[in-house]
Amino acid sequence: MEKTIICRCEEVSLEDIENTAKKHNCSAREVKLRTRAGMGYCGGRTCRPAVDAVLADVTGEKAGHQVPLKVQPPVRPVTLSVLGGTHHDN
Amino acid sequence: MLDVVIIGAGPAGLSAAIACRESNLDVLVIDEFPKPGGRLLGQLHQEPTGEWWNGIKETEALLNKANALNTKIKCGVSCHHIEKTDDGYIIHTNTALIKTKKLLIATGAAETAAPIPGWTLPGVMSIGAAQVMTNVHRVQVGKRGIVVGVNVLSAAIARELQIAGIDLHSMALPVKNTVTKDHAHPGKVMDGLVRIAHLAPSAFLRFGSKFAQSAKVREMAVKLYPSGGVKMWGMPIHIRKAITKINGTNQVESVTMSNVTPEGDIIPGTEEIIKVDFVCIAGGLYPLSELASVAGCPFRHIEELGGHVPVHNERMETPLEGLYVAGNITGIESAKVARAQGIVAGYTIAGDVAKAESAMQDVKAIREAASIQFHPQIKAGRAKIHRAFQEYV
Numbered sequence: 001m002e003k004t005i006i007c008r009c010e011e012v013s014l015e016d017i018e019n020t021a022k023k024h025n026c027s028a029r030e031v032k033l034r035t036r037a038g039m040g041y042c043g044g045r046t047c048r049p050a051v052d053a054v055l056a057d058v059t060g061e062k063a064g065h066q067v068p069l070k071v072q073p074p075v076r077p078v079t080l081s082v083l084g085g086t087h088h089d090n
Numbered sequence: 091m092l093d094v095v096i097i098g099a100g101p102a103g104l105s106a107a108i109a110c111r112e113s114n115l116d117v118l119v120i121d122e123f124p125k126p127g128g129r130l131l132g133q134l135h136q137e138p139t140g141e142w143w144n145g146i147k148e149t150e151a152l153l154n155k156a157n158a159l160n161t162k163i164k165c166g167v168s169c170h171h172i173e174k175t176d177d178g179y180i181i182h183t184n185t186a187l188i189k190t191k192k193l194l195i196a197t198g199a200a201e202t203a204a205p206i207p208g209w210t211l212p213g214v215m216s217i218g219a220a221q222v223m224t225n226v227h228r229v230q231v232g233k234r235g236i237v238v239g240v241n242v243l244s245a246a247i248a249r250e251l252q253i254a255g256i257d258l259h260s261m262a263l264p265v266k267n268t269v270t271k272d273h274a275h276p277g278k279v280m281d282g283l284v285r286i287a288h289l290a291p292s293a294f295l296r297f298g299s300k301f302a303q304s305a306k307v308r309e310m311a312v313k314l315y316p317s318g319g320v321k322m323w324g325m326p327i328h329i330r331k332a333i334t335k336i337n338g339t340n341q342v343e344s345v346t347m348s349n350v351t352p353e354g355d356i357i358p359g360t361e362e363i364i365k366v367d368f369v370c371i372a373g374g375l376y377p378l379s380e381l382a383s384v385a386g387c388p389f390r391h392i393e394e395l396g397g398h399v400p401v402h403n404e405r406m407e408t409p410l411e412g413l414y415v416a417g418n419i420t421g422i423e424s425a426k427v428a429r430a431q432g433i434v435a436g437y438t439i440a441g442d443v444a445k446a447e448s449a450m451q452d453v454k455a456i457r458e459a460a461s462i463q464f465h466p467q468i469k470a471g472r473a474k475i476h477r478a479f480q481e482y483v
Contacts, residue, residue: 002207002208002335003207004205004206004207004209004267005205005209005210006203006205006269008210014205014267014268014269018268043380045200045378045380046203047203049202049203049376049397050202050203050205050269053268053269053271054268054269057268057271058268064391065388065389065390065391065398066389067379067380067383067389067398070383071380071383071384072384073170073171073182073384074170074171074182075169075170075171075380075381075384076122076168076169076170076184078168078170078184079184082170082184
């Protein structure tokens with residue numbers, strides 16, 4: 001069967017995530033760090049629920065009350081000049 | 091420093107802005123889309139009463155009110171971070187840093203992916219993207235397509251595509267994997283379908299109301315589901331067929347469809363290739379809460395509301411002082427509910443307790459009258475999040 005991509009930005013497949021979760025019996029965060037799923041351009045907006053679903057299935061890690069794969073700013077793709085402060089006009 | 095910044099110019103954000111302007115607050119609404127209206131813009135459907143719900147007209151009505159009150163609305167402004175300060179919030183956007191005393195996050199929902207092999211090919215889109223292209227940008231998404239994922243949202247949008255003259259082969263399930271499993275289970279999908287059956291014309295209505303009687307009847311209906319599908323608005327809905335693969339070299343050329351068991355497992359040897367040039371994937375919606383998260387708002391995971399939602403009360407206050415939420419970020423419901431929640435938030439922000447209380451009753455009445463519930467247990471979900479707020483303060 002053809003690979004099913006889960007994280008489009010970093011091209012991480014369902015198989016990669018399942019195998020990583022099984023092999024290391026790890027948390028969503030560890031899966032992210034090991035595979036880069038959720039670390040791409042979209043900031044995990046597309047694959048975050050999917051990575052969660054795999055983890056719930058493989059390791060039994062239930063979605064807790066905190067948002068999975070901690071959300072970090074910037075939550076939108078922005079240029080470095082915006083982040084760097086040359087852009088501010090208050 | 092502004093009195094209020096509202097992130098999201100959808101039904102919740104706009105109605106909140108109007109309520110704030112009535113009290114003459116200094117309000118700025120920002121939205122990353124080029125025009126205001128949010129996902130309301132794409133909506134076009136016939137209500138069970140026969141009346142049409144036209145999102146563009148509903149948006150115009152809100153904008154007329156907002157403009158009459160000189161409301162500042164900036165589009166094409168994307169917020170990527172929120173900082174809490176001692177006296178308010180700093181909103182980081184692509185154009186400027188904005189300081190405000192109070193902040194309403196009304197960012198709506200995002201679509202949940204239903205990943206299947208080939209879903210990254212050009213020509214595959216989420217059902218919501220197809221809706222925006224069709225009803226907002228007026229761009230034809232393709233010549234002939236198929237909808238993967240059968241739920242309340244996809245059925246409503248499939249009908250909109252049909253009205254726009256776009257040829258849809260059918261609606262079918264995604265192939266079962268650990269991510270898609272709920273959307274790939276014929277029994278679970280049937281339970282969801284029964285809830286929208288009353289929106290379809292007579293044939294399905296009769297069929298649906300039979301299904302609705304009991305779990306046993308539904309189970310039987312899944313077993314005996316016709317191989318040609320059940321037609322809604324003349325379009326076959328398949329819950330015993332799944333799309334196992336989307337095929338194509340540089341873009342979508344076809345999909346592979348197979349029959350599935352009542353549990354959603356592929357029945358070998360039943361494959362067929364269906365030529366299509368676009369595919370809409372529908373995995374449902376989840377509250378788009380990332381900004382509330384970076385602002386430091388606590389969350390609860392509540393299935394009935396669609397996932398992680400910021401803790402809030404019926405007045406739309408969060409435990410963070412000066413931070414409010416409204417619309418689908420608080421749970422997946424209709425635009426009408428979002429609009430009513432926005433009014434509550436606006437009056438709460440303006441400190442008009444009596445009007446806020448009355449608007450809260452409107453939210454309940456609108457929820458009660460809704461013909462579609464995205465989740466049947468929505469009221470239980472609402473009660474849970476409001477309890478969570480009580481625990482916090």
